[in-house]
Amino acid sequence: MCLAIPGKIQSIEPRFDGLIRMARVQFGGIVxxxxxxxxxxxxxxxxxxxxxxxxxxxxxEQEAQRTFEYLAEIGELDDLVPHQQL
Amino acid sequence: xxxxxxxxxxxxxxxYLREIRKTVTRPWTIMEVCGGQTHxxxxxxxxxxxxxxxxxxxxxxxxxxxxxxxxxxKAVFLAQERGVILCSFGDMIRVPGSRRSLLEAKAAGxxxxxxxxxxxxxxxxxxxxxxEVVFFAVGFETTAPANALSVQYARQLGLTNYSILASHVLVxxxxxxxxxxxxxxxxxxxxxxxxCTIMGLDQYAPLAAQYGVPVVVTGFEPADLLHGILLTxxxxxxGECRLDNQYTRVVKPxxxxxxxxxxxxxxxxxxxxxxxxxxxxxxxxxxxPELAAFNANLKFEVPQQRAAECPxxxxxxxxxxxxxxxxxxxxxTRCTPLNPLGAxxxxxxxACAAYYHYAQAxxxxxEVG
Ligand code: SF4
Numbered sequence: 001m002c003l004a005i006p007g008k009i010q011s012i013e014p015r016f017d018g019l020i021r022m023a024r025v026q027f028g029g030i031v032x033x034x035x036x037x038x039x040x041x042x043x044x045x046x047x048x049x050x051x052x053x054x055x056x057x058x059x060x061e062q063e064a065q066r067t068f069e070y071l072a073e074i075g076e077l078d079d080l081v082p083h084q085q086l
Numbered sequence: 087x088x089x090x091x092x093x094x095x096x097x098x099x100x101x102y103l104r105e106i107r108k109t110v111t112r113p114w115t116i117m118e119v120c121g122g123q124t125h126x127x128x129x130x131x132x133x134x135x136x137x138x139x140x141x142x143x144x145x146x147x148x149x150x151x152x153x154x155x156x157x158x159x160k161a162v163f164l165a166q167e168r169g170v171i172l173c174s175f176g177d178m179i180r181v182p183g184s185r186r187s188l189l190e191a192k193a194a195g196x197x198x199x200x201x202x203x204x205x206x207x208x209x210x211x212x213x214x215x216x217x218e219v220v221f222f223a224v225g226f227e228t229t230a231p232a233n234a235l236s237v238q239y240a241r242q243l244g245l246t247n248y249s250i251l252a253s254h255v256l257v258x259x260x261x262x263x264x265x266x267x268x269x270x271x272x273x274x275x276x277x278x279x280x281x282c283t284i285m286g287l288d289q290y291a292p293l294a295a296q297y298g299v300p301v302v303v304t305g306f307e308p309a310d311l312l313h314g315i316l317l318t319x320x321x322x323x324x325g326e327c328r329l330d331n332q333y334t335r336v337v338k339p340x341x342x343x344x345x346x347x348x349x350x351x352x353x354x355x356x357x358x359x360x361x362x363x364x365x366x367x368x369x370x371x372x373x374x375p376e377l378a379a380f381n382a383n384l385k386f387e388v389p390q391q392r393a394a395e396c397p398x399x400x401x402x403x404x405x406x407x408x409x410x411x412x413x414x415x416x417x418x419t420r421c422t423p424l425n426p427l428g429a430x431x432x433x434x435x436x437a438c439a440a441y442y443h444y445a446q447a448x449x450x451x452x453e454v455g
Binding site: 016019020040051052066067070 | 122175202203204205206208209212225228229231232235239242243280283284306307335336342344345348
């Protein structure tokens with residue numbers, strides 16, 4: 001659970017009564033919301049490392065792609081999939 | 087177990103292995119601190135590819151594993167007896183408390199929810215103004231910005247029904263605790279890349295100097311890990327002890343200043359109990375006193391019962407790298423991932439669980455071959 005997963009910012013939208021800018025970030029076929037508070041300069045189209053709903057760093061596309069493929073390969077993307085509430 | 091040709095960049099992996107074999111002239115013991123790295127080393131079979139002189143020891147870097155039993159009991163109590171909506175990450179929900187896990191509490195009717203992010207818990211609090219929502223906030227430095235932000239968002243939204251049960255732990259004091267143990271035989275450290283993405287490097291150079299050990303900030307892919315191990319071995323063979331950064335493509339020396347600021351605004355450094363290890367001074371974060379309204383530990387009165395750990399579990403020695411999981415008398419017999427006696431068998435990042443799955447895989451290979 002300590003790994004951050006790279007994804008691409010699709011759009012940036014207000015959330016929480018308009019108080020907060022959240023990004024919709026695409027990870028392969030999955031889209032999740034992430035806070036951009038830690039990467040204030042990130043733009044639509046940028047790749048960010050996201051950990052538990054917060055983007056913690058901007059990375060280049062090549063780095064994002066290879067890390068994502070690796071995480072998929074070792075089955076570390078489970079965190080992204082909505083848990084069936086057991 | 088993987089064959090070399092199956093790696094995405096086999097030539098890179100083979101190149102580092104060749105360099106490692108060329109560099110090593112005598113035995114060395116290196117600890118990787120981060121559970122994600124343990125998982126990757128074991129899952130990719132890298133431990134079998136390293137020359138026998140290189141011993142990797144798995145450190146305490148699994149937040150789920152080091153969360154004390156009494157905090158899990160507290161979370162179970164809040165969910166069962168106080169009727170709160172208790173949320174946390176999937177791994178945490180499965181860890182056995184002294185009587186039951188959160189998952190078992192849920193099966194018995196408690197409102198326990200597995201969430202991807204603490205920010206989702208803030209949303210839950212907003213949508214359920216008549217219920218208390220508690221997020222069981224475990225993690226190392228990587229997870230702290232999210233947990234801290236959840237408190238800031240809740241405050242900005244004026245929510246009075248959101249709080250966190252913090253069990254935050256820090257990597258540098260854990261390294262100090264490992265080195266301070268007279269039984270330790272660790273000679274070098276791989277530090278965790280994503281932790282340093284947040285915190286930067288400035289805490290690590292003093293550790294390398296103080297204990298005379300190389301510390302190499304390392305990523306978690308096979309090529310990263312082998313590169314980190316190689317950089318550590320080069321220093322060891324040359325009698326050096328510095329901080330190196332293998333993961334420069336992600337880790338900046340200053341870390342993430344915004345994240346560090348939010349962490350500072352919400353958390354303060356406190357003494358923290360590590361399951362299996364005991365209290366390590368100044369080794370964790372808890373919610374600052376001025377934000378006490380968001381601290382579930384203060385908000386809810388919970389009868390303090392100190393539960394005893396299973397006496398046969400040697401998790402403390404495993405977490406400090408003094409013993410390997412399979413040296414535990416319970417390993418794989420009474421203690422398995424389905425029926426864990428201690429936390430390192432629960433989380434996939436725990437050393438015992440990683441060894442359990444890995445041993446099963448090696449056995450399968452041995453049977454076939
Ligand atoms: S194998 Fe089980 S009992 Fe032994 S140290 Fe690991 S978690 Fe504890």
